[in-house]
Amino acid sequence: MSEAGLQAARQKMIDAGVSTPAIEVFSRFYELLESGATGVIREDSIAPLLDPPMLADIDVTNEDARAAIDKTVVIKLNGGLGTSMGLDKAKTLLKVRDGYTFLDLLVRQVLAARERYGARLPLLLMNSFRTEEDTLNFLRKYPELPVDDLPLSFLQNQEPKLRADDLTPVEWPADPSLEWCPPGHGDLYPALEGSGILDQLLEQGYRYACVSNGDNLGAVPNATIAGWFAHSGAPYAAEVCRRTVNDKKGGHLAIRKADGQLILRDTAQTAPEEMDFFTDEYRHPFFHTNNLWFDLAKLREALTERNSVLGLPLIRNEKTVDPSDPSSTPVIQVESAMGAAIEVFPGATAICVGRDRFLPVKTTNELLLLRSDVYELTAEGRLVARTDRTPEISLDSKYFKLVDDFTERIPCAPSLKKAKSLKVKGDWTFGSGVVVVGEAELADAGEPSQVQDGARIGH
Secondary structure, three states: OHHHHHHHHHHHHHHOOOOHHHHHHHHHHHHHHHOOOOOOOOHHHEEEOOOOOEHHHOOOOHHHHHHHHOOEEEEEEEOOOOHHHOOOOOHHHOEEEOOEEHHHHHHHHHHHHHHHHOOOOOEEEEEOOOOHHHHHHHHOOOOOOOOOOOOOEEEOOOEEOEEOOOOOEOOOOOOHHHHEEOOOHHHHHHHHHHOOHHHHHHHOOOOEEEEEEOOEOOOOOOHHHHHHHHHHOOOEEEEEEEOOOOOOOOOEEEEEOOOOOEEEEOHHHOOHHHHHHHOOOOOOOEEEEEEEEEEHHHHHHHHHHOOOOOOOOOEEEEEEOOOOOOOOOEEEEEEOOHHHHHHOOOOOEEEEOOHHHOOEOOOHHHHHHHHOOOEEEOOOOOEEEOOOOOOEEEEOHHHHOOHHHHHHHOOOOOEEEEEEEEEEOOOEEEOOOOEEEEEEEEOOOOOOEEEOOOOEEOO
């Protein structure tokens, strides 16, 4: 049955026009799934990463930095819709600060870096079928953004969701689009190859790629890191940050004992009984930011040698075909993480960067921070922290999880630069000019409540 399932899945992808590299990668994952592979990385098979180079200690000449950034392409992952926050279009089209969207600020960052360094520095977005049209329509307001004949985007692939009972492609006539899923951001590599953009970049003299999530406004083009990476000769590098007690969910790098190779371990690759090791910020002191660098030529060599299949670890994701209906058909989605490519390249390395390069927005808690006076927005599209520590924000998900509900209740961000924490329980609406100091907690009053204009809360 599984062989028939694989052939049915391959044919479905061929009929949908999915690229050959993506089909071959999916086929490998299918075989792993069929063999019972779980992708779990055991704690006793790895050693912690303890002493990566520090960006603060890097010494790169201006000449080397400029030369490297001119050979760099900036790639942003832009396939997400932000459905967990109630959005129905590209998450990067959300207005994040002073009327500007994530995309506005990303474009300003790239244009400012081009001017500063005299670099070509193209911006490439990896879109999904759901984000491509809206994104490209939005970018028409920036006619200066395209570089030469390079496109502004390439499409993430899609793959069939598989029935959990027999691994055949699921059928869902009520909404056939739900029969498909993205392959995770590990699809970056086959998507670059299958689109032809990898070879186009190499032909035009680009050598390095800097990749990050579209919702991370901290991953600004950085010529110093580009110069360091070029000088290192490494095929691949990951940016990591020092962990705090609040950084329990993100993946971390580790050293595989069997061969000394750097690898990435995510939550989904950790056995439940070993989560205490995974979340221990002292045992694994650095977390993976999902900002990464790779050598385009080395990637091309690896893809050619491996017939387009890098061999990233499998991530098995169990869901239902309709995510909003838990009674719908159980399915398995096979995914991979782009950061896992670190284990494919001997000589791959990592660099520890400051928290200023990690400002993702996954919930309205982070969105409130970025809209507040904790950060200052510069003319170059950068958000610069104005405080030594970031306050902890916890908004009641019942009332604040969705962006529309959040904006209705907090139309104007309160001052948070003197706050240590803000915890809101219940249905609260904030007036203008609210100031939070120290530790502030609003309890659930059991009915809609108001923080008055100009109020000062906390102690």
